[in-house]
Amino acid sequence: MNIQIVKDQAAGGRAGFQIFQQALQQGAKVLGLATGSTPVTIYDELVASDLDFSHLTSVNLDEYVGLGADHPESYHYFMQQHLFSHKPFAQSFVPDGMNADAAAETKRYDDVIAQHPVDLQLLGLGQNGHIGFNEPGTDPASTTHKVALTASTIEANARFFDNANDVPRYAYSMGIGSILQAKEILIVAYGAAKADAVAAMIQGPVTPEVPASYLQTHQNVQVILDEAAASQLA
Numbered sequence: 001m002n003i004q005i006v007k008d009q010a011a012g013g014r015a016g017f018q019i020f021q022q023a024l025q026q027g028a029k030v031l032g033l034a035t036g037s038t039p040v041t042i043y044d045e046l047v048a049s050d051l052d053f054s055h056l057t058s059v060n061l062d063e064y065v066g067l068g069a070d071h072p073e074s075y076h077y078f079m080q081q082h083l084f085s086h087k088p089f090a091q092s093f094v095p096d097g098m099n100a101d102a103a104a105e106t107k108r109y110d111d112v113i114a115q116h117p118v119d120l121q122l123l124g125l126g127q128n129g130h131i132g133f134n135e136p137g138t139d140p141a142s143t144t145h146k147v148a149l150t151a152s153t154i155e156a157n158a159r160f161f162d163n164a165n166d167v168p169r170y171a172y173s174m175g176i177g178s179i180l181q182a183k184e185i186l187i188v189a190y191g192a193a194k195a196d197a198v199a200a201m202i203q204g205p206v207t208p209e210v211p212a213s214y215l216q217t218h219q220n221v222q223v224i225l226d227e228a229a230a231s232q233l234a
Contacts, residue, residue: 001202001215003223005230009190012224013041016122019186019222020046023120030057032121032179033083034132035075038188039122040082047086056089057116061123061132061179063095064168065102065146073160095144095172102146105172109144113178121182125189128152129197129210133173136209142175176214184220187212192228199232 006012020031020042031053033039060075069076076094084092093112099105123131130136133147149157149169158164179185189198201212202223215221 001221001223003202003225003230005225005227008226009038009041012188012190012226013045015224016042016186016188017045017049019224020120021049021051023184024051024056028056028119028183030059030116030118031089032118032174032182033058033060033079034122034124035060035062035078036124038124038190042122042188043082046083051087053087053089058084058089058092059113059116059118060092060094061121062171062173063097065097065100065170065172066168067097069094069098097168097172102172106144106146109172109174110178113144113174113181118182120184120186121179123179123185123187123212125187125194125197125201125212126153127156127193127197129200129212131176131179131187131212131215133171134176134179134211136211138176138208138211140180140208140211140214141177143178144172144174147171147173176211180214180218184222185215185218186222186224187215188224189229190226192231194229195232198225198229199234203234 004015006015063075067074095109096105128136135150154167158167161167200210206213206216
């Protein structure tokens with residue numbers, strides 16, 4: 001793992017932008033994208049740049065089950081607001097949260113990934129070590145699957161919804177095996193609340209209890225941390 005420690009999220013955005021820019025210069029055609037607060041400063045830098053994505057494909061990590069693309073808390077909507085409306089791609093794929101047939105939707109998305117192998121995959125890191133919606137205990141060989149969200153994840157997401165009962169209980173997510181197929185992975189983490197997960201990801205054993213620890217088995221991982229997130233590293 002190549003680890004960069006930065007001052008704050010703004011500096012992390014600039015560092016992440018450099019990795020995206022380098023990937024494009026090296027011929028990347030497919031970008032794996034993530035949602036949440038962590039990647040926003042990277043997307044801000046991409047939007048402000050003169051990089052052209054109109055010939056590229058994007059493939060997103062995950063989506064809530066039961067939220068349509070126009071729902072303001074859907075990941076379709078997030079990507080449209082933060083990136084796609086400013087920097088259109090030739091084609092963009094996000095799991096279809098409104099497809100109630102989990103077997104059909106997960107197979108469709110596995111086919112998307114097979115047809116569009118990811119050159120650079122962006123990830124955030126959960127406080128429990130999850131990547132995508134792959135919670136502790138997920139099979140490291142997993143491909144796209146329907147996930148029952150943990151109580152802690154549901155609680156963390158509740159702040160985005162007017163009513164706690166509206167928080168989705170399931171999501172479609174790339175599996176750990178899907179993520180590890182990417183040629184290059186960029187994982188970003190900020191804040192002291194992520195420090196234990198960062199240390200477990202980088203220095204702990206490779207274990208299903210810390211899904212991000214499987215990144216130790218990948219040959220090309222870039223890590224961007226602020227000082228607080230890096231505070232538990234030896």
